[in-house]
Amino acid sequence: MSAPTPLRVLVVDDSAADRLMAARTLRRAFQGVVILEVATAEEWERALDEGGFDLALLDYNLPWADGLELLRRIHLRLPGIPVIMLTGTTREETVLEAVPEGLEEYLPKTLDAYEQLPRTVRFALERGRQRRALLESRETLRLVIEGVKGHAIFFVDAERRISSWNAGAQAVTGYSEPEALGQPFRLLLAPEEEEHPRGELAEAAQKGHFTGERWCQRKDGSRFWADMTMSALHHEEGGLRGYALVVRDATERxxxxxxxxxxxxxxxxxxxxxxxxxxxxxxxxxxxxxxxxxxxxxxxxxxxxxxxxxxxxxxxxxxxxxxGGGIPVQCQHFDLFALVREVSEEVELVHHGGGRVRVRMDGDGYGAWDPGRLTQVVQNLMGNALKYGTPGGPVEVWLRGTPDGVFLTVHNDGPPIPGDLLPHLFDPFRRGEGHRDRGLSQGLGLGLYIVHEIVRAHGGHIEVSSTEEEGTRFEVRLPRHAPPCASLAAAEGSP
CATH class of the missing domain: 1.10.287 (Helix Hairpins)
Known part of the structure; x- marks a missing residue:
């Protein structure tokens, strides 16, 4: 583990006695401290060029300059370096003028003040560290915001005027930063939309954020459909500071x-x-x-x-x-077992001579589902089992009702589904290549994809297994009440 870097302090004072007093005090308080003493203008210029110090201790009254001028030059050349000022005869009001310029602290040249010097130095170093960390985080945030090209990210003050502008905002709207800063927010809105943001900004101020869509207008007059998010910003005491906005061009969507x-x-x-x-x-x-x-x-x-x-x-x-966000379902209470029985009879008639459908039922089949959609599911699974199974062979359908849901299993013997197709069986436009010679592969290859989406829309799950020994088995698991049907089920109750 490497040793910590020693503290380096620049002491600028034309009085040798005062420099000696400051150096002795610092050496007693900080082990290994390096003192860089400056007594003349030439030494000051050289020290400023070389840099390398962590804190500056300045006398206010110097033969070649005053402390305020030295403070400004340090912050211009080496921003973030903490500065403490020592004064012997200067009035306090005069030294306080340096505080807005970034002065950390000032001390009179008295014995009591020199005793406080180590504590003052520690506080100044910690505040300087925090200030540098804040500057670095702000710079990181600025770089991140500037790097987002596809989104306009900017700030609006409490008077609804633009106060910051990133490169993405210029790319989206066509306005450069000088053209946008200070302008009212309505500059970006299409004429018919100018009245809406008042309520939206008020809602963001009340609730913390607002998300919506609006027609906006670019610098060249062209319009774009904007996906807009507003977040309210508040001062520590609670007052409204302004709004952060993220705007995305959603015209293509x-x-x-x-x-x-x-x-x-x-x-x-x-x-x-x-x-x-x-x-x-x-x-x-x-x-x-x-x-x-x-x-x-x-x-x-x-x-x-x-x-x-x-x-x-x-x-x-x-x-x-x-x-559209999934296949819509319209639920009602019915007996799934009865529906499967009816569908099995219809499927047998359509596939006359293609095999028998044997249905076995255990438990209770009542629930809240979409009967039309589940008819599609049952027809597709039974039809596929008859088409792709052993010619003339039976199709086994097993329905099991549990307290939480219903299980539907459709099984057939015959050639298994190819192993390379099985993981993609529920993808759209996928069809069984090996069955085309039997004239069975008709349609677009959307049947099982739609089955999967219907089951998912009901909050259920579907699985498939297929081997030479075990045959092909589809298992559908449905909750008693699909998510969109929860309020319906609660209102009507199960039969």
């Missing part, structure tokens, strides 16, 4: 959201409407007395239209999940 809404509208309404008309007419043709060729054509139209409807539904679910 807003455009994406608008595009998403238009896409959902087009796909969900404009495409589904004509498709429903095609389905309706094809079913009418199929049910009426028509030549065999017409009937076959109607059947093909119906099958193709139903497949298109499933694709549209999957695309809508994918879009909502990826861009």
């Amino acid at each position: 807003r455009r994406t959201e608008e595009f998403r809404e238009r896409l959902l509208g087009v796909v969900g309404h404009d495409l589904r409407g004509p498709l429903q008309a095609i389905l309706l007419q094809a079913r009418v043709l199929h049910r009426t007395q028509q030549p065999e060729a017409v009937s076959r054509g109607a059947t093909r139209i119906t099958v193709a239209a139903e497949r298109m409807e499933r694709l549209i539904r999957d695309l809508l679910d994918l879009t909502r999940s990826r861009l």
